[in-house]
Amino acid sequence: MTRHISIIGGGFHGICCAYLLAKKGYKVSLIDTGKTIGGVMASLEHGDYIYDLGCHLFDNSYKKLSDLLKELLSDKFVPHKTVYASIVNGIKSENTEAPNLTNLGPARSATILYELIERILSKADAPITSLADLVEANFGSSAAKALNEIYHKKTRGSFDALSSTIFNTILPSRLYFLEDDMARFLKKHPELDEKIAVESMKSPLDFYGDRVDLSKNDYRQFYPAARGMRGFCEQAEKKLEEFGVKIYKSTFCQEIKHSDKGCHLSLRDKGNQKTWQLDSDMTFWAGDVSKLAQILDYSDDLTAYNHPVAFAVFYFNLPEDQIGKHSYIHNFDKDDLISRASAPSKYGAAVAPDGMGYICAELTTHVGSDVWENTEQKTAAVWQELIDMEYVKSTTKMPEPFILKTPAGYMLKKKGYKKALNKFKLFAKEYPNITFPENGAFSRAGIFSDVENIINALEN
Ligand SMILES: Cc1cc2nc3c(=O)[nH]c(=O)nc-3n(C[C@H](O)[C@H](O)[C@H](O)COP(=O)(O)OP(=O)(O)OC[C@H]3O[C@@H](n4cnc5c(N)ncnc54)[C@H](O)[C@@H]3O)c2cc1C
Helix, strand or coil: CCCEEEEECCCHHHHHHHHHHHHCCCEEEEECCCCCCCHHHCCEEECCEEECCCCCCEECCCHHHHHHHHHHCCCCEEEECCCEEEEECCEEEECCCCCEHHHHCHHHHHHHHHHHHHHHHHCCCCCCCCHHHHHHHHHCHHHHHHHHHHHHHHHCCCHHHECHHHHHHHCCCCEECCCHHHHHHHCCCHHHHCCECCCHHHCHHHHHCCCCCCCCCCCCEEEECCCHHHHHHHHHHHHHHHCCCEEECCEEEEEEEEECCEEEEEEEECCCCCEEEEEECEEEECCCHHHHHHHCCCCCCHHHHEEEEEEEEEEEEEEHHHCCCCCEEEECCCCCCCCEEECHHHCCCCCCCCCEEEEEEEEEECCCCHHHHCHHHHHHHHHHHHHHCCCCCCCCCCCCCEEEEEEEEEEEEECCHHHHHHHHHHHHCCCCCEECCCCCCCCHHHHHHHHHHHHHHHHC
């Protein structure tokens, strides 16, 4: 008999899982509390503009994931040759999105290299209780100190107080702290190769390694052909329905009862507030795990480990030819407001009226901060930073921005989360018909791998 899987949460986790399961012939119900599916990927429709919620692009670095995304898009995508930069110590470094630590001076780079080699040789296994421990174990103490300062703008918390589980969410796996020639020389050593970054865009092949056939796919990233990331969500919805997935939008899952036979869901329609029930053989929880813990009446409050990073996002509509060349720029300088600026109208067509485009400036902050309380008053300063970044010319007239604020632009985890999550995983074994992404991946590549693991476990 066909097994019925209910999926709670229609973000990328839920979409991915629903599609792969439906393709394998499962009966699938996808439930989301939002008006559209897509979660953080669903852009905002504002007049004639489609505003992405921050900077989103599809990476073309894992063939299986690229194939899946292109299928979900019914091949309606445009390749994008990314142009990016990052700013550290007021210096803009082209061709890298990671912070360029060479901007901190050669003495700092020399110490980092010495400590990195020491780390590799010592092979000591120090206990990891926080993000600070993990970063130090990976890169040594000088690099950890520098990164802690540099990333404070994005984390809004100290590495000491944050969970090691967010390493991949926030930090690059390799450090960019040496000039290219020296870096390439050292990278001949396999263990140093794992830790040292080079400017990837000078030669995309350096970035891709052997994961993608670049002779056929000569682009680093791609993007929906129309309507931005919202276009992806809309195409994905169509595709899911084509494969028989039943989608329930504006529907909140408030309770899951579990038995040997399956799961009994209590769902609330957000339109008429009526509650209704749905039975399935198995439930995949594709939302925040701490909320699942609450629904299952778990004794510990996992939400206490949440560390939300608030966002204030400024959207400026401009003629396309007045927007600078970069796809996006990361700014790590703590005295500047903008954390990342992007120009999604450069990626694909049809996110703005003809000849027009928009710049999106993301400010990371916390609720109650000066930026949070007085956001509109920061407009002129934000615009000046866009001029300094060369995203716009000083002669360009500043348009009135549209400003969006969210108290949790992304959710990091506090120190202690890993231990608490492992305890919850033991508890959750009593509910074998409820499954959830145990690794809590952030990037789409990580999410895809989470989902593949879940489906493999289901099949075996
Ligand atoms: C600004 C920003 C930019 C990013 N850019 C990139 C990028 O360029 N590349 C990349 O790889 N990754 C990027 N990411 C990361 C990646 O896009 C996200 O981590 C991913 O989309 C999250 O998907 P998700 O399904 O885990 O969560 P979400 O998108 O948060 O989806 C969860 C869904 O569950 C629903 N839900 C929750 N509780 C319930 C309930 N009780 N009942 C019903 N529904 C419920 C919510 O409505 C939501 O739609 C970015 C993230 C952000 C925030």
